[in-house]
Amino acid sequence: MAEYRLKTPLKEEDVRKLRVGDSVYVSGIIYSARDLAHRRLLKLAEAGEKPPVRLEGAVIYHVGPLVRRRKGRWEVVSAGPTTSFRMNKDTPRLLECYPVRMIIGKGGMSGEVAEALKKRGAVYCHYPGGAAVLAAERVKRVVKVEWLDLGIPEALWVLEVEDFGPLLVAMDAQGGNLYEEAGRKARRSLEKLLAGLT
Amino acid sequence: MAVECVELKVRRLEEAVVQLIRKAAIELPSDVKEALWKAYKSETSKIGRIQLKAILENITAAESAGKPLCQDTGLISFYVRSRSIDHMAVEKALRRAVVRASRLVPLRPSVVHPLTRLNTGNNTGNRIPNILWMLEDIDHMEVTVVLKGAGSENSSDLYMLPPGEGVKGVKRTVVEAVVKAGGQPCPPTIVNIGLGGTVDLTFKMAKLALIRPLGKRHPEGGIAELERELLRLVNSTGVGPMGLGGRNTALEVKIEYAHGHTASLPLAVNFQCWADRRATLRIHPDGSAEIF
Known part of the structure; x- marks a missing residue:
């Protein structure tokens, strides 16, 4: 269980070194993307068009930030992760179309995503759900925002972060998966509990 | 005038x-903060403790900064x-x-x-x-x-149980729902349960359970006992904080009920995240x- 400090854009070899249980702090640029931004990124890729951000070695954060505008500038108030499950369907394709190296979220992702992470050399990191003020404290500034027509939570926010973490590597590029382990154990306990019910 | x-x-x-x-x-209300502290102190999983520590630190940070x-x-x-x-x-x-x-x-x-x-x-x-x-x-x-x-609301569901399954069916369904939800509703959750009525009323019962403070049991002994047993069962699943394993899967289980039709046993499970x-x-x- 090592600790790493990484700078964006992330290099494939650095990401492939990470193992489940490691903790990571990320500095540099991260991109928010939820349901609608995923859809739009895929649509652009299918049309052969470029998105307004560079996703080489990128970190995608599943977040719909709480922001406010002060003196003409956006400020992040609160920005914890959203449930990653909702992006299960679009993520394998996203990883095929864009060289994203890290996804940050909560709750874990599907087996198909785990496969895609392995194939593409990317990891899924967990940040404690709801720890939104702590997360916002690591955001230095909003670099820009794209696709505000999707609404504030669904827009593509470009955030400059410093030592964003601690992130827990929960699904690594070797097939390690903490959620899968915990889920397997829970299903085993469930069988026992159900058998003992009166 | x-x-x-x-x-x-x-x-x-x-x-x-x-x-x-x-x-x-x-x-957060003081009953929720107390329950989270208790969870942190009793958690044996290392990763689980890290989650709960971050949750507690975030509560303090939000209060001192005056931010949601x-x-x-x-x-x-x-x-x-x-x-x-x-x-x-x-x-x-x-x-x-x-x-x-x-x-x-x-x-x-x-x-x-x-x-x-x-x-x-x-x-x-x-x-x-x-x-x-x-x-x-x-x-x-x-x-x-x-x-x-939305994370907790998305994990919620309605089950139309065969009435013959009775209390055992209720226990099975709730524990299965908790394992299925895993880390999605941000555990340790509060599991709010509605029983009986017509389907709208079933969910309304779960929502009335939602506003009852943690630690306050249902006034009827039999229901209170079921709440206690369900809490014990749910916390034996090992889902743990954020679904990463551990003994604190739920802070509380609360039930409200309405009488229902002789031919139905509706059960609503409405999760609330730790940020209650x-x-x-x-x-x-x-x-x-x-x-x-």
């Missing part, structure tokens, strides 16, 4: 409800209790308070049309905020606000008010 008087009352209620929403968004503790400030529901209610005036005040609180606290604009997905920008919309009117034989008026995020944000405003007959 009469119209002015009503308008003044609406303004005062609106002002108080803005403060109410602010408190709910920033500061979670970015998902949720859909807003009000539970209004009174002997007689001027529905139109109260609804007007509540809607206006939500709009103002969205800008002032601030809250994240999270309300969209279900199909076009267009965001209304101010957390109100068709039938939103959700208002539950409860006529009760009390002298004061109480407004409880609940800010509920609620606050209550009490307005006394003399006009004085308090928030708790």
